[in-house]
């Protein structure tokens with residue numbers, strides 16, 4: 421499989437190079453040059469596979485030509501071996517046609533483990549085959565960081581630097597990152613927002629010398645391998661609920677548009693997904709886009725769902741690229757406008773195509789607490805604040821009668837005990853394997869939102885070949 425950049429000016433690469441590069445040279449994001457598809461019969465056959473085997477099947481076309489092509493079944497087997505639920509991603513029924521897809525049974529209790537456990541192994545295999553090493557730099561609004569650290573810790577060929585916005589992630593989220601004592605793990609608390617952290621990452625990637633000197637690599641969902649790993653659970657859930665014979669819909673609490681973009685990929689691969697509903701908190705740039713056709717960034721405001729406190733949904737660029745008929749020049753122009761003015765408008769016809777598949781809904785903190793309370797009263801289930809935003813979005817759409825709506829449970833409620841307590845007066849307990857988190861020693865460095873200081877910190881600590 422070959423991959424092309426959404427901005428049309430970077431060289432086409434194979435999977436291994438895309439995995440290690442993260443961002444393309446021209447500032448764009450890599451996408452496969454065509455979407456592989458499976459027939460209805462092939463999908464139906466996939467329904468008899470367990471999660472790891474289905475993962476190998478879904479991923480196979482994307483890693484064709486890679487050094488790991490022949491090992492993919494063993495790699496997916498290993499990636500999900502440590503998950504705490506036998507089904508890996510179980511479905512729970514909330515209402516006649518409303519299902520919860522629990523994506524919090526990995527080591528750090530959020531959906532990001534589902535792709536990152538795989539990406540950590542892929543890094544290891546590809547780097548060993550090449551005899552090289554990488555420096556991972558990443559920004560986190562809370563959950564990416566710990567999932568990436570768990571995936572990369574103690575790997576010989578990887579150093580990992582994760583920036584989080586100081587004081588804007590929950591105590592559980594911070595401790596999951598800062599209590600990992602591995603020598604190759606570096607946590608940085610930036611005095612700023614998540615978008616500031618993400619910009620620092622982008623600026624480091626834009627520094628050609630630094631990028632080649634340290635072999636910079638990304639684990640944010642700008643890395644194609646993340647999206648690829650996330651396609652699997654869309655297929656898994658759809659097949660469990662009757663696809664390919666029956667249509668399904670998904671609701672997804674969204675920040676960077678990475679998770680829901682993976683759903684779009686699953687649809688391109690031939691699954692009958694009729695709708696994606698995107699939920700946002702008060703940081704509602706996507707919902708406003710769906711209403712107005714204009715992507716307009718405003719200041720980020722903290723909310724009860726911090727992993728969605730984002731105003732730049734990077735992966736939307738991948739959708740635009742497809743929606744504009746893979747016109748890299750058009751996408752590049754829009755992204756330049758966005759960088760300069762914080763705004764761009766989508767062509768009316770293109771917008772219509774997007775609205776045929778996607779819709780959005782927002783929910784403020786009061787509403788989020790209310791939904792957590794309602795779900796708890798009605799079903800006994802405790803959902804986390806991100807999941808509650810998605811459930812709210814799911815309730816707002818009309819589907820053909822009998823169509824299952826699958827709401828993504830993106831995090832375990834114990835990651836956000838304060839928000840859950842404010843909603844229902846209960847503090848969900850951490851699973852047994854995470855008990856003791858609050859007794860461990862934390863280790864992190866505080867830095868200002870200053871590119872030069874961050875670069876110096878990384879340069880001084882990253883190991884060279």
Ligand SMILES: *Cc1c(COP(=O)(O)O)cnc(C)c1O
Pocket residue numbers: 530531532562563564641673674675676677678679680727728806807830831
């Ligand atoms: C990262 C995250 C999100 C947002 O996912 P995107 O891929 O950025 O859209 C939603 N919920 C939780 C719990 C997360 O960790």
